Amino acid sequence: MNFLEWYRVDRLPSIFCAGCGIGTVINCTLSAVTSMGWRRNDVVFLSGIGCSSRAPGYIRTDSLHTTHGRALAFATGVKLAEPRLNVILFTGDGDLAAIGGNHFIHACRRNIDLTVVCVNNYIYGMTGGQGSPTTPVGARSSTTPYGSTETPFDLSELAMAAGANYVSRWTPYHTKELTAAVKAGLETPGLSFIEVMTQCPTGYGRANRLRDVKEFMEIFRMRSMLKQKADRLLKEGKPVPPDAIVIGEFVRRSRPVMGRRG
Amino acid sequence: MTQIMEGSHAVAEAVRLSKPGVISAYPITPQTHIVERLAEMVADGLLEADYITVESEFSALSACLGASATGVRVYSATTSQGLALMFEVCFNAAGMRLPLVMTIANRALSAPLSIWNDHQDSISLRDSGWLQLYAQDCQEAHDLHYIAYRVAEDHSVLLPAMVCFDGFVLTHTYEPVDIPGQEEVDAFLPAFSPYQRLDARDPISFGMYATPDYYMEFRYEMERAMQRAKGVLKECGKEFGERFGRDYSDLVESYRLEDADTALVAMGSLCGTVKDAIDEMRGEGKKVGLLNLRVFRPFPFEDVKKALSGVSRVAILDKNVSIGSKGAVGLEMRDTLYGTGIEILDCIAGLGGRDIRKRDVRRIVGLAEAGGGDIFYGLREEVL
Numbered sequence: 135m136n137f138l139e140w141y142r143v144d145r146l147p148s149i150f151c152a153g154c155g156i157g158t159v160i161n162c163t164l165s166a167v168t169s170m171g172w173r174r175n176d177v178v179f180l181s182g183i184g185c186s187s188r189a190p191g192y193i194r195t196d197s198l199h200t201t202h203g204r205a206l207a208f209a210t211g212v213k214l215a216e217p218r219l220n221v222i223l224f225t226g227d228g229d230l231a232a233i234g235g236n237h238f239i240h241a242c243r244r245n246i247d248l249t250v251v252c253v254n255n256y257i258y259g260m261t262g263g264q265g266s267p268t269t270p271v272g273a274r275s276s277t278t279p280y281g282s283t284e285t286p287f288d289l290s291e292l293a294m295a296a297g298a299n300y301v302s303r304w305t306p307y308h309t310k311e312l313t314a315a316v317k318a319g320l321e322t323p324g325l326s327f328i329e330v331m332t333q334c335p336t337g338y339g340r341a342n343r344l345r346d347v348k349e350f351m352e353i354f355r356m357r358s359m360l361k362q363k364a365d366r367l368l369k370e371g372k373p374v375p376p377d378a379i380v381i382g383e384f385v386r387r388s389r390p391v392m393g394r395r396g
Numbered sequence: 397m398t399q400i401m402e403g404s405h406a407v408a409e410a411v412r413l414s415k416p417g418v419i420s421a422y423p424i425t426p427q428t429h430i431v432e433r434l435a436e437m438v439a440d441g442l443l444e445a446d447y448i449t450v451e452s453e454f455s456a457l458s459a460c461l462g463a464s465a466t467g468v469r470v471y472s473a474t475t476s477q478g479l480a481l482m483f484e485v486c487f488n489a490a491g492m493r494l495p496l497v498m499t500i501a502n503r504a505l506s507a508p509l510s511i512w513n514d515h516q517d518s519i520s521l522r523d524s525g526w527l528q529l530y531a532q533d534c535q536e537a538h539d540l541h542y543i544a545y546r547v548a549e550d551h552s553v554l555l556p557a558m559v560c561f562d563g564f565v566l567t568h569t570y571e572p573v574d575i576p577g578q579e580e581v582d583a584f585l586p587a588f589s590p591y592q593r594l595d596a597r598d599p600i601s602f603g604m605y606a607t608p609d610y611y612m613e614f615r616y617e618m619e620r621a622m623q624r625a626k627g628v629l630k631e632c633g634k635e636f637g638e639r640f641g642r643d644y645s646d647l648v649e650s651y652r653l654e655d656a657d658t659a660l661v662a663m664g665s666l667c668g669t670v671k672d673a674i675d676e677m678r679g680e681g682k683k684v685g686l687l688n689l690r691v692f693r694p695f696p697f698e699d700v701k702k703a704l705s706g707v708s709r710v711a712i713l714d715k716n717v718s719i720g721s722k723g724a725v726g727l728e729m730r731d732t733l734y735g736t737g738i739e740i741l742d743c744i745a746g747l748g749g750r751d752i753r754k755r756d757v758r759r760i761v762g763l764a765e766a767g768g769g770d771i772f773y774g775l776r777e778e779v780l
Contacts, residue, residue, distance in 0.1 A: 168442070183509075199507075202481075231420070232452060233452040233453075259426045261425050262425075264423040264449070276432040276436040277431065278439075278449070279435065279436050279439045284449070333499040
């Protein structure tokens with residue numbers, strides 16, 4: 135389906151750096167949204183602060199660009215006041231996992247009927263590449279110049295543990311799977327969390343010798359391991375490589391939901 | 397040694413030389429270059445401090461507060477939304493009388509989102525019990541940190557201090573900055589000597605309940621400390637001048653005010669532009685001068701009144717607004733000059749990064765001379 139009419143073409147070119155993965159994430163999300171057959175005024179996008187949070191500015195629907203990390207709290211208000219609206223959030227690792235971590239776990243706990251698309255690029259991109267709660271151990275950033283020493287969050291595991299009804303993780307290399315995952319998220323009642331491990335050649339790449347997007351894609355292709363395979367290895371007592379990016383559907387279930395119409 | 401450096405790096409150098417034991421900050425534009433440089437200094441062993449990367453500004457200032465309560469010198473930096481998120485902790489730090497020092501890279505507040513400069517962020521915390529110093533250039537931004545630590549940690553003050561300098565206009569601007577040596581700084585700013593601290597051998601509690609029988613006295617003690625801070629600021633500013641050749645013994649800076657009819661009042665980097673405009677107008681025979689409010693909290697009522705005793709009118713450039721009332725500086729000036737007969741024009745100007753140029757300063761002087769009422773200066777009428 136053609137989703138160009140959902141784009142604010144007059145706002146292009148976007149502010150995103152060359153090689154940024156957010157464009158792919160927006161395209162996959164809009165592709166999933168339009169395949170649902172919804173009209174533009176059935177959908178509202180929300181975001182907080184950060185690169186990913188600029189996404190709703192390029193989409194021709196109603197949107198709320200809110201405070202850093204707290205789009206979920208605003209979205210809860212939107213959804214409960216207008217349950218007929220399909221509420222979708224764009225967020226990032228700095229936004230959701232750091233300053234918004236508390237809102238994240240409580241939104242999952244309540245299982246509010248929203249879809250959260252999280253661009254996890256391992257770094258605070260917009261402010262110039264500082265270490266975030268998902269920066270891998272050893273990865274460099276402008277606040278960890280010799281490598282991060284803190285253990286990063288696994289956001290999909292966190293969402294699952296906190297109670298989200300649908301959790302899936304992909305990368306911009308897996309566009310078809312990502313689109314299908316967003317669609318599954320939109321279809322599943324309750325909180326749906328789609329994590330997209332995304333390249334940031336400017337912020338993360340510059341500090342970690344990954345400026346070339348092709349190299350980044352190669353990493354996503356080579357190091358990605360399906361959740362089923364990782365689970366099987368663990369079951370057999372075999373190690374999952376520490377640099378593996380575990381992708382796929384983590385959970386799809388039907389815990390009680392808040393904010394569902396009818 | 398004088399070096400050409402970015403304003404943010406000049407601040408980072410002052411922090412390094414002040415030797416804080418704990419630094420905690422969260423990235424936010426345009427503060428990032430300060431804390432990135434400090435993270436690098438800590439990683440390179442140039443500064444022996446714990447650098448804590450936290451998950452929010454709330455946590456950043458909370459970590460500083462906790463560290464300070466154990467008797468350690470601390471540092472943080474933020475701006476705009478980050479400072480707004482720290483609101484609660486700011487009041488806590490002041491109420492617990494912990495001498496935190498924090499840099500504010502002044503920026504407008506949302507919504508609409510703006511990363512550009514005005515003073516709305518720090519002004520919104522004017523009632524929090526923090527000292528507020530405003531730097532007009534990168535050198536002042538550097539110097540005021542030493543003075544902030546000295547005054548905040550003085551046992552007759554014991555209040556936290558914000559050093560405010562304009563986001564982008566100063567944070568991202570390169571200027572020559574004289575960086576003193578460590579020994580010189582140590583002589584001016586000795587190691588932190590806490591008045592009281594958390595110590596298991598002699599337990600005390602910070603921040604406990606104060607019933608209505610006690611609460612007001614705590615607030616009054618803060619007010620008394622803030623008033624004492626005026627004298628301490630002057631003494632430290634004078635000593636700084638003797639040691640480093642740059643005198644900060646006045647809480648306000650007077651520029652060509654001696655015989656002025658019209659005084660402009662401003663804070664921060666705008667003062668440079670205003671001085672240039674004044675020089676031009678003086679060349680044309682106009683008797684104008686500038687009052688630069690370097691210290692906004694404590695508000696230097698006596699010094700302002702004295703500096704403006706000879707003028708007929710005052711034009712204030714307020715880079716903030718208390719919606720529903722007036723600009724914060726305007727309100728203080730009306731209080732200070734009440735009964736003097738001096739005419740006052742309060743101009744809300746330069747919000748959200750709108751440039752204020754020399755020609756704007758000239759126009760504002762013209763408006764003051766014409767005796768107009770308070771205004772939002774330079775509005776784009778066509779978009780209203």
